[in-house]
Every structure is written in C-alpha cells, then in structure tokens.
Amino acid sequence: MIISVASGKGGTGKTTVAVSLALSVGYCNFMDYDVEAPNSHFFLKPAIRNEQEVTIKHPYFLTETGADFTRCAEFCHYNAVAVAGGKVIFFPELCHGCGGCLLVGPPGAVREKDVVIGRIKKGIVDPGINFFMGELKPGYMRTISIQVALDRLIQEDELVIIDSPPGTSCPMVFSVKDSDFCILVTEPTPYGLNDLLLSIEILESMNVPYGVVINRDGIGNGEVESYCKSKNINILLKIPYEQGIAESYSKGVPLVRHDESWIPVFRSMMEDIKKQISVKKENEEK
Template sequence: MKIAILSGKGGTGKTTLSVNLFSYLNKATLIDTDVEEPNSHLFLKGETIKEEGVFKKYPLVNDDLCNYCGKCSDFCNFNAIIPAKKKVLVFQDLCHDCGGCALVCPTDAISYIDKEIGKIIYKQIDKNKLFLYGNLTVGEISGVKIIETLKKSTQNEELLLIDSPPGTSCSTVAAIDGADYCIICAEPTPFGLSDMKMVVELLRADNQNFGVVVNKSNLGNDDIFKYLENEKIELLERIKFDREFASILADGKLLINHSEYFKNKMANIARKVLGDKYDQ
C-alpha cells in the first residue's frame, strides 16, 4: 500500500506528520520526495547504507557533422539548444532529457552524455524501517527524475509512505502518482484553506482517495472545517498547536516519543487510513 502525504504549501507540518507516522508504525518504508529541500532525515537517525547518483542525459553536438540548420532548436520546447553562427550552444540546466533533438537532427550530429543531477541516500532506521531521501543538486531545475527513481526503488515495498513536495507542481504529481491514498496536511487559515483547495482539485482530477489532517487546529478559524463538511471530505484528525511541540521539533526529536497526545493522533490516523492493514 502506498500513502502520499502532501500539502498546499510549506510549513503546514507535512514532514512532522510523515516522520512521526512512519516512526509510529511497526514496519514501513518512507521516501522523502521533497528533493529540493529534503528535511525528514533531520528527524530520522539511522545508518546510511547506500548512496547512488541520479543522472540525466544532455546533448553533445559534433561540430564537424552539424550544418546549423536549427531543427534541434525548433524542436526544443525549453530553449536548451540554440545554434549560433559557428557553434550549437547547449544549456544543460534547461535540458529536460527528452531525446527529441537527436531524433530530428538530419546529420546525426547529436549524441548524449550523462550528467549527475542529484543523489539518493538510503538509511536503515531499524530492521523493519527503511528510509530514502533524494537530494537535487543546486542549480538543477527539475527533481522529477530523482522522484521517479525513488519511487522505482521502492515499488515493491509492502507499506510505503511518500513525503511529497508541497504545492501542486509536476514534482508533486510525480510523487503521488500510483498512491492508494493521500493525506493532505493543512492549517485553518485563509491561506491554508485556499492552498488546500488546489490540492483537493488536483487529487479529484486524478481520482485519488484522500483525507485531511488539520494541524494547528486550535488557531485560525472554522472555515476549513465547514469546507470539508460541505465537500464531504474526510477529516482524519485535528492536531492542536502547542509551543512545546515546536521546541521538541527544533531539537530534531520525534513528537511521538515525547507526547502521548501526538502519539494517539498518529494511532488514529494509522487506523483510519490503513484499516485492517494497520499493525501496531
């Protein structure tokens, strides 16, 4: 079973929910697909068992074969390849590795070479818990390939939690693809509600099953609860804001180890989402 945890914006407590739910369960695998800013690893202590590079291909032009016809440039939607007077310029960071320019080149002047765009780090948390996170190299513009590699590496896991990137970008779409259930993490503020609505639209368009956890539920207003009721969206849990939580998190500690209240919340969410697959 694959469960994605996502949010309309950063700072809603999505990572807190992901790492604590993962730690609460007896047996699970967690992947942090927020590859531009991974932070789950700050809370999960374990041994790094493997690191592997993720590569994309980008074009290399043989000037001796090129006739500067411009067909590669016409084809490229990302302005990543542009013929100048005596050289074809390739902007590696803009290239999306689609392979199209080589297909349209009439003189076979284009070949491809590999470039490392980031890494995947594997951590064994304990004998039943595996955690992987991706890290996009600074300057690279798309982490989708790293997300797809993370998903492929864990496709046979019995219970997979996916900490998704915030928002509704193509990275989020890649992260939730194939999920059996999605948990939206939201907060009861006007911005929180409006960002959550975009996630709801995305999930409905994708025919996903989902529910909502409202964080900092004792702050803000009731609009989010009215919206969930009107839209018949399952409210999985309300989790209150507590200053003590903030100081525990600031120390890189797991809330389930320091708060019975929070641990009970994770138990309820696990029961509701996993049903008879729940094992704790």
C-alpha cells in the same frame, strides 16, 4: 499499501505528520519525494547505507566538424540550444534529455553523454523503517526524473509512506498518483483552506481517497473545519498550536519523540485510514 502525505503549500507540517506516522507504526518504507528540498532526514536521522546517482542523457555538439546546428536550436522546445554567430550554445540546466537534437541535427555531429542530476539515498531508521530519499542537484529542473528513480524502489506489498513535495504542481501529482490514500495537511487559516481546496481538486480528479490533518489548530479561524464537515471530509487528526511542539520541530525532534502520547494517536489514525481504504475497495468491487 501506499500512503502519501501532501499539502497545498510548504510549511504546514507535512513532514511532521509523515515522520510521526512512520515512527508510530514502524516497519514501513519511508520515501521522501520532496526531492528539491528533502528534510525528513533531519527528523528521522537515518543511517545511510547506500547512495546511487541518478543520471540523464545530455547532448554534446562536435563543433570541430563545422556542422550547422541550427535545426537543433529550432527543434528544442526547452530552448536548451541556441546558435549565434555560427556557434552553438548549450544550456544544460534547461535540457530535458529528450534526444530530439540527435535526431534532427547533422548526422554524427551530435552525441550523448550521461550527466548526474541527483542521487537516491537509502538507509534505516529504528524501529524497522527503510528510508529512501531523492535529492535533486542544485541548478537542475529534472524533479520528476529523481521521483521516477524512487518509484522503482516502491514495494507495494509493504506499507509505504511518501512525503510528497508541497504545492499542487507536477511533482506533487506524480508523488500521489499511485497512493491508496493521501493525508492532506493544512492549517486552519484562509490560505490553508485555499490550498486545501486545490489539493482536493487534484486528488478527486485522480480518484485518490483522502483525509485531512489540521496542524497548528487554534490559530486562524474555523473555516477549514467547517468546510470539511460540510463536505463530509474526514478530519483525521488535529494537532494543536503549542510552543513546545514548535520548539521541538525547530530542533529536529519529531512530534512523537517530543511527546510519546502522540504514538497511539497516530496508530489510531492509521487504523482509520486502513478502514477507509477497505471501504473504497469493497465499493469498487460491488
């Protein structure tokens, strides 16, 4: 069972919810798909046991052959190759490793090599949480390649909690695509509602069931709650805006460690989610 935790924008408390859920239910695989800015490890403090590099293929150009690489520059959709004054210039951060310039370039004058674009870290967290985190190297834009490497580690027969990247662009879509359920975390503000609507649109187009967690409840207005009620969207949980919660977050202390009375609340939310997943499966089988 895969549960993803997403939000239409950063800073809503998505990681707070993902981490607190994992610590409350225990015995799960926690996967940080926010590979451009992973931060769940600040809260979970995993003991890292293993690291693997993620590589992609980059071309290199044998300029000493005197070959003309103009076709490579013309072909490259990502403008990663340019030819100026008879010299070839390669912009590695723009290269998507498609291999196209090898195919269209002068035969034998373009080769490939492995380039490290990031890494996957594996560790453990008490109680019984297997921790996986992707990390994209600064300067590279191959977010999805790191997420693909994480995808290979998913064990669908176990409980998997995915901390998705914020926003509604490709990395978020990729991270929720196989989810049995997505928890959308938002704030009760007009901005929060706007970003929530964008996230909902994506999940509905992908047929991924979802529910909403309202974080920092008490600030802003009641538009998010009114909207959810009007559309019959399940509000899974409301986390109040409290100075103590904000302070513990700033110190890297998860909500359920700051106040253990939240543990049964998150467990109950998980039971609620399981019921919704079962209902969806039953409806699909009819």
